[in-house]
Amino acid sequence: MMNRTHVHCTVNGDEVDLLASDDTSLLDALRDELGLSSVKEGCGTGDCGACSITVDGALNCSCLMFAPEAEGRSIGTVEGIAQGDHLHPLQETFLEGAALQCGICTPGFLVAAKVLLDENPSPTETEIRYALAGNLCRCTGYDKIIHAVQEAAVQLSTSNGASK
């Protein structure tokens, strides 16, 4: 067994410790060590966005990071987006707007869209399309995803970011 490194970080607000070998991706560590199976491997090469997470608030592909790189960082996944029982407006508008079909890409899209809206509360359609261009969806043609993000932006701006 390869030597494993102790990694201490914060995941969805909780402090966690894990052991990971130096060549373990953060994606595999999140899934296999922490059971965060919302983080999906679609490609393993940073091209599909299904493994999107936030690292200190910035959007990242967890397949492109080694687990030890998470040391001391704050990691966010879709499991951390809802506030208790209250879904984030993006989760609501994805559901209401049928912005998912198979659902495998959905966690990554929600993470990426939340980063967008946190930084730019009223993006244009083009800004949304470019912000989500790192996330592949093969089912929807993106139409309903873009609409759902637009609708969530409206809801967030009218409620000043408070939960719906």
Next chain:
Amino acid sequence: MTATEKPSAKYKYIGTRPVRHDGLDKVIGKARFAADLDLTGQLRGVMVRSPHAHAKILSIDTSTAEAMPGVKAVVTGADFPVIDPTDSTHDEAINNIARDEVLYNGHTVAAVAATTIAEARAAAAAVKVEYEVLPAVLSIDESLADGAPIANSTNRTLFTRDTEPSNIASVGPFQRGDVEAGFAAADVVVERTFTTKAVHQGYIEPHACVADVGQDGKATIWASSQGHFAVRSKTAAILGWGTDKIKVTPAEIGGGFGGKTTIYLEPIAVLLSQKAARPVKIVMTREEVLRATGPAPASKIHIKMGATNEGELTTIQGTLHYSNGSAKGYAALTGAMSIASYRFPNLDLMAIGTVDNTPKSAAYRAPSAPQAAFAIETLIDEIANELDMDPIDLRLKNAVVEGDPTAMGAPHPKIGFVETLQAIKDSEHYNSPVPDGVGRGFGTGFWFNIGEQSSATVNLNEDGTATVITGSPDIGGSRASMALMAAEELGLDVHSITPIVADTESVGFTDITEGSRATFATGMAVVNACRELIEQMTQRAAVMRGVDVDQVAWIDGAAIIEGPPSEGAEPLTIKEITGAAKMTGGPLTATASLNAAGAGPSFAAHLADVKVDEETGEVTILRYTAAQDAGTAIHPSYVEGQMQGGSAQGIGWALNEEYIYSGDGVMQNAGFLDYRMPVASDLPMIETIIVEVPNPSHPYGVRGVGETGIVPPIGTLANAIAAATGVRMSELPMSPPNVLKALNEK
């Protein structure tokens, strides 16, 4: 955004847009796909794949791998039963694991199970395979060349008694009338050869499964598939086991589009688990998915077509070649059969399927129709240009209606092609002026759809809620459709109904979710089961009220006792009836099974505005509208979703996607960076118009909408590019280098 605002007056639930039942788990990250399942003691399986496109396997030495740390089992083709090449299981068995001959780069030759993925990968790399490299054929032209090497020594041409190996998979002539007379009657004749490359279905979830063989020798498989009963039957056939020895539980499926109607992993995972006496999980990498799972076939199609000055299509003649990849298939036949949208009185088509040393092709949404429609819709557009006719008017003049023949000769049932064409003609998009520098293109598509076998069980729970159990994996919102149809039948709120997809031992046999059949056929089984429950409930109501069953009518979700309302004769709700079930005969449950006939073909018509950068060859889509006949839209949002998703896949196929091979048959773009599928910034909004010409063979008129949407985009975009530039593209993809080349040759 939405063209139809339902519900109609006709229905209470059908045509509404409730939140799908499985949606919450998918937005909070709890939905479990096959790769998300882990069992105690689970091993990880890794395939050993051929580095050659074609080779004889001389020997496989697994001894080094078996001695490596963590390795618990190794299997090769020799561990599987020998299946005769004439057996229908043979090709899929060989595609799962090669025996004597590897047929494409990436073909599995062995597999390893170890305690960690890293150990399994290291051991897989240590399996020593000695090959004798054979010459490979990598394209339709190479397959057909004089003296071409035989790509697959076990291939015999379908429907023949040929005993010699051949690179021909199938030959199918389709004829009616007299094509020469048709050309003689034509004032305009157009012809062209079209070539398309292999493209992948591109589901975001790689193939994955977990298999666990117990002490009793029985295997349990968790799989991502479009049909878990098919996973059971195919795995059983490949292993030579009885189906009673295998149980398959469907995981959530992360996209399929036809590509998960076949299997690649499960028999191997079962044998590894049996050998190791531990559960084994196998998850493909993206590179494995692209190198070794079914793409849609490459094609080469030559079509010649004639029309009169009045725009009447008189004749069509052509040869359609489709590559089936490494083993025989029906690609060319379904391609020719999909030419069914126009009333050609004279028709002579030859469909020829080829075999080569690329991965065995698999179904992809309306399999083989997009390639054929590229040819047909381009040539019809050329005729419209030559005749200076409106392209929709030309199609309206020749559009098939009920009773007109398909390419096979069978008459169309009730169809909505004319209505679909008219929907685009009436659209705001079509009637808006074409902006300067923009090309507008129009194209259509058709797909048969199929019925097949389905089962459903509906249980009424003691509190008046219901569970709808089917065996159709939900690949695009079908659970919501099942619940909506059950709601309509029973008069229950759609969210009082729990639709589930059950394992192979908990619901009756159900064929694959394919051919746009789930909402149609499985939906019909749900409706039949609900109707049986209504019978049961009226009987129970009669018992409860002490009246004759003839005095009980079922109206709006309640049993109504005929006659003036009096003491003891108030309507009985489902909740009251189920609550009293113990006293009136026990639980209320009903099962229905069927082999559905009367699948309703679906037609689509698309309109695109494009801009072509004459310096780079890049095509930008500015506006896109898709119309399609859904029969009846059960959940319009998911009907639109199918239309939009199919459009986007067709757009990717048209503009960017292609398999690129090196001279020795190695895929050069086996990753999402280089196999370039559309991303959000590549596309505009996809406007939808749902046309509803009900299918008379379904209780609610459903046609099935999953596939047709991918058929029109290629022709639509080729026609838009021609309108913008004057250049007719006949080679896919219409990517910047190919468009630039065509512009420079103008």
